[in-house]
Amino acid sequence: MNLIILPCHGVWKGGSTKGQRPEEWHLASFQVVGNDHLSFVDHIRVSVEQLRSNPNSHLIISGGQTKKESGPVLELLSYYYLLRELMSAEDELLLHRISLEEYARDLFENVLFLLCRFYELHNQYPDGLVIVGFEFKRDRFLKLHLEKALGWELNNVTYLGNEPDPAELSDIEREAYFEDLKASELKNGYLPFGSDWYGVGSLLKSKKTSRDPFKRYHGYAASNVKLRPFLEALRQEESTNEELKSMLRWK
Template sequence: MAISIRLPSESSTPPHYRYRQNFLSPRIWRRILPVVLVFFLLVESYRFLSTGSPAPPTQLLQDTGAITPSPGGASTAAAADLDLGPPLTQLKTLVIVACHAIWLGGPTAGKEENEWVLESYQRGRNEQIVWGRHIEAGVKAAQEDEGALLVFSGGETRPGVGPRMEGGSYFDLAVARGLIDAPLLNRTTTELAALDSYQNLLFSLLRFHELTGSYPEHITLISYAFKKARFVDSHLAAIKYPETKFTFIGIDPEGIAEEEMEKIKLGEGKTREMWGKDPYACHEGGLRGKRRHRNGGRRGWGYKDTVMEQTVRGLLGWCRSRGAKGQIWEGGMLPWME
């Protein structure tokens, strides 16, 4: 008996199997893929043309709810994360005492040099006497204006003495001397991130904003008289704060020999020249190197978390933009500009 064997032909292949073979065929995908890409391109083009140009970053953040104004001036998210208390909205003036060293405490309330942590160039000058006068001038300015916030500004600048801050030690000294009464105590704070004079000014302004939810209508700053040009011509210009709303109280050390004072002023002239070339201390080495040297505690600052204005955030990050090229701020209107 003869046995015949039939091989399966294409007609005998199940329809669903033939469909799967055709669908996975590279020839089919070469035809479909361009059509899919063109479709998605047309859809995205339609969405762009129908909604207009993209909104600016601030508007996008507000539209998505990422940043919305809060009573404290910070974003809603930041306020929730930081648990900010109610703002001191009655304060309109900022009084800054720029700090220069750390007081360790002692029986003379800062009148003796051995109670201070000093740099080598500060020794033997009795500069602690003028620092006390700076504190007194700041307290007096704040007491004369019931709408003023007194800020002692200076960070953890001295290695080897633990997490002690310039600003905190100045406040402790003011209390130890009985300079701050109860009413002023509620209008006094510290700014504990600044590592140089530029940051004394800018960070104290942002500290004011943290406490009040607004920016100061006037700033009074107390430091050495020989540093006035640095603050006015360099720092004030760098942050675009109006000079008409700024008062500088300068107090220089007394009892320093004239020759020594000339050396101090000569050094200040060189420092001011450096600030003129690098207004935001962006360049590695030089002014930024001094910051790094003073920041042995590796302290950061969180002011970007408590400001909502994109221009202020841009100013804080200006070194990553054109600031590194020595250019003055050109990123838009800052909230304190006229």
């Protein structure tokens, strides 16, 4: 069975346009400029298309209570409600193959925790992965999180990415926007995780803490017994990349 991964990037507040207007979302300023909300809607549509086209697949939406200003609202529930609004009547037959993961605080946890959640549901890890997200995050998802950190073979992994669309900007401004976007991903995502594969050091750990304003914690060490030593070691800042990777047990 395959796992379809849909990470959340915002909170849909509801509205008659079904996510088409920025006012229906809790968005950061940079997300407003890039019309990121339209990308979010596309991510949901693509995920449902993937679920529909492969009856041997399970979609898990990942996103917790990561923004204090949004209140204790789960990103994933807002995505799920919007997904229901976007579905056709026939698509409702797919609902039994959709689940939620509410504890991930960054892209690495989006991958790891969804694998753990999948195991809770099916008592096995997936045969293949489909990841739906932003194109500029492709390398971090595949090369760092899956291949390097988790030792996952990429031959059965598909990444379906799109880009923000800052339509109101001039051509010169758009070029600068995407250059800044690439530089920001490199500085704040790829390079930090390139040296700290599991996000256990002070820099990445502080980011996780800031995305957990309501102090929540998962129980995957109990449900994924083979991964228990690894998951528990992630809480120890002194663990090295190599020590952590040696604890992984996918079979």
